[in-house]
Amino acid sequence: MHLGEIIEQEVAVRTLQRAVASDSIAHAYLFFGDHGVGKKTTALGFAHQILCEAKAGCGSCPQCLKLSRDNHPGLRALDPQDGTIRIEQIRSVHQQVQYAQEHYLIWIINEAHRMTPQAANSFLKLLEEPPGSVVFILITDHVEQILPTIRSRCQAISFTRLSDAAVAKALKARAAGDGGEDAGKKIELVTKMAQGSIGRAMDLWESPLLDRRKFVLEQLINLPGMSLYEVLGLSHRWEEERQLVALDLTIMLHWYRDLWCLQAGLEHQVLNLDYLHELSVSCKRYHRSSLEQISKAIIGLHGQLDRNVRIRFMMGNLLLQIRKGVLA
Numbered sequence: 172m173h174l175g176e177i178i179e180q181e182v183a184v185r186t187l188q189r190a191v192a193s194d195s196i197a198h199a200y201l202f203f204g205d206h207g208v209g210k211k212t213t214a215l216g217f218a219h220q221i222l223c224e225a226k227a228g229c230g231s232c233p234q235c236l237k238l239s240r241d242n243h244p245g246l247r248a249l250d251p252q253d254g255t256i257r258i259e260q261i262r263s264v265h266q267q268v269q270y271a272q273e274h275y276l277i278w279i280i281n282e283a284h285r286m287t288p289q290a291a292n293s294f295l296k297l298l299e300e301p302p303g304s305v306v307f308i309l310i311t312d313h314v315e316q317i318l319p320t321i322r323s324r325c326q327a328i329s330f331t332r333l334s335d336a337a338v339a340k341a342l343k344a345r346a347a348g349d350g351g352e353d354a355g356k357k358i359e360l361v362t363k364m365a366q367g368s369i370g371r372a373m374d375l376w377e378s379p380l381l382d383r384r385k386f387v388l389e390q391l392i393n394l395p396g397m398s399l400y401e402v403l404g405l406s407h408r409w410e411e412e413r414q415l416v417a418l419d420l421t422i423m424l425h426w427y428r429d430l431w432c433l434q435a436g437l438e439h440q441v442l443n444l445d446y447l448h449e450l451s452v453s454c455k456r457y458h459r460s461s462l463e464q465i466s467k468a469i470i471g472l473h474g475q476l477d478r479n480v481r482i483r484f485m486m487g488n489l490l491l492q493i494r495k496g497v498l499a
């Protein structure tokens with residue numbers, strides 16, 4: 172594998188290609204940008220090119236063969252354990268890099284923002300006195316959570332969102348593998364919802380998106396005509412299944428965003444185009460500021476899903492808030 176295989180991300184790829192070609196690899200890189208836009212794949216492509224005998228990720232030299240079998244001693248990865256990167260893990264990196272001198276040793280640190288403060292400080296020491304020919308590639312979706320002292324010692328490589336065309340192409344390749352019917356409509360919907368992230372697109376593709384959307388939109392369309400009592404009862408139709416609730420909240424968010432777009436005369440930005448009639452009816456029932464508040468409440472609940480919240484209780488509150496936003 173090599174950098175030429177990376178989808179879009181021209182600036183990042185060009186910068187890294189140049190570093191390999193001129194043999195001026197930095198000691199540490201920080202790959203940052205949205206989830207699912209190719210940071211990890213790029214890190215692998217970069218590592219393969221550095222380690223390959225032809226500096227090309229040729230796929231056939233002894234180094235590349237070891238890489239393809241996943242047992243090249245020069246490429247290691249560190250992942251969070253139970254949601255955090257602990258100091259013990261960084262200590263182990265300290266020990267393992269001591270002996271790296273002649274050959275490149277590349278460490279890919281996934282979700283680098285999940286280092287505990289102790290781990291981050293310990294890692295900082297590695298960056299202050301980088302050992303031998305070690306290359307660290309830190310990967311994160313949340314660059315703002317990385318210690319500024321770590322950030323300043325890394326060469327930052329920014330990853331942008333991908334084009335809809337690139338996301339749709341990846342989905343088409345995926346759908347061809349699945350061989351399901353009705354793929355065109357699903358590809359179109361998922362592409363719009365993925366907002367330039369192939370990672371998000373693949374997650375949505377595997378989710379029961381179309382079924383959930385039908386269910387959720389049906390409830391949202393009926394909600395303005397329900398009594399507060401009925402709205403509360405509705406919350407019982409949600410199970411304590413966080414992944415599914417996260418999907419439903421995403422669908423809800425797009426619905427109220429569509430209503431907002433219609434009110435703002437931005438019909439071309441509407442996502443749920445097949446519900447245009449229902450959207451036009453619903454859009455008259457909310458004030459613009461309520462739509463903004465509803466969107467904020469949905470995003471808020473989405474952010475709390477990681478914590479131990481009671482889904483039905485929170486969903487009940489959210490639905491009540493939406494119902495109260497309906498114009499009399």
Ligand SMILES: [Zn+2]
Binds near residue numbers: 225228229231232233
């Ligand atoms: Zn090779």
